Amino acid sequence: MKTGIISDIHSNFEALTAVLSALEREKVERIVCLGDLVGYGPDPNACVETVLNSAAFSVAGNHDHGVAGLTPIEPFNLHARTAVEWTRTQIEPRWMSALSSLPLVAVDDAFMAVHATPNFPAKWHYLFSEDEIADNLEAMTVPVCFVGHSHAPVAFELNSEHDILMRPADEIRFQPGRKYLINVGSVGQPRDGDPRAAYGVLSDGVFTLKREVYDIAAVQARMRQAGLPAPLIERLSTGQ
Ligand code: ZN
Secondary structure (H helix, E strand, C coil): CCEEEECCCCCCHHHHHHHHHHHHHCCCCEEEECCCCCCCCCCHHHHHHHHHHHCCEECCCHHHHHHCCCCCCCCCCHHHHHHHHHHHHHCCHHHHHHHHHCCCEEECCCCEEECCCCCCHHHCCCCCCHHHHHHHHHHCCCCEEEECCCCCCEEEEECCCCCEEEECCCEEECCCCCEEEEECCCCCCCCCCCCCEEEEEEECCEEEEEEECCCHHHHHHHHHHHCCCHHHHHHHHHCC
């Protein structure tokens, strides 16, 4: 089934709608979301409603759980915390309870979906060290796992000799007997130096990373209006 994979929308409705239009043009049969529907951006309600109406399923991200009070926000940096607190003042109760009900992990016949890491999904770890990447690849019960969280697209591949290959997530054709841990990047706040919204398409055993331009200035104007922190507004221009 041709599948669109989105992650880390972060209340950026302009980016979300641009990506959903692109996925419609791609004729995907379903969309799945890897979490962080909210946080950072100006439109939490519209984003939660749209993701829940468009996606076959979504897992929870640390910002979703942070807003819902299910994970402590003390480890968040100052601007992220400010945005979580602002989001709590804006979000409608029905969307707050929807965020609280998102699962941490979803396993499909084709892949596993989790926001941070497959082995400890509630700890919100980042895949920084080689050991952590190896542990997660070994722990995967299905050959393919899609993650978000770092906002930087990348793919890790484990071959039958237990070697790990790190490579760009641009286009990956899945080979039998191998495992793949793929970060699909962020729709609403890319951090890989490319400010365009990132998302993935999975079709016939091939994953492709896509980018889509959207009206960044319009989101920045809405963020200014909302009084959200300036560094969060500025970083959208550079994708950092
Ligand atoms: Zn995020």
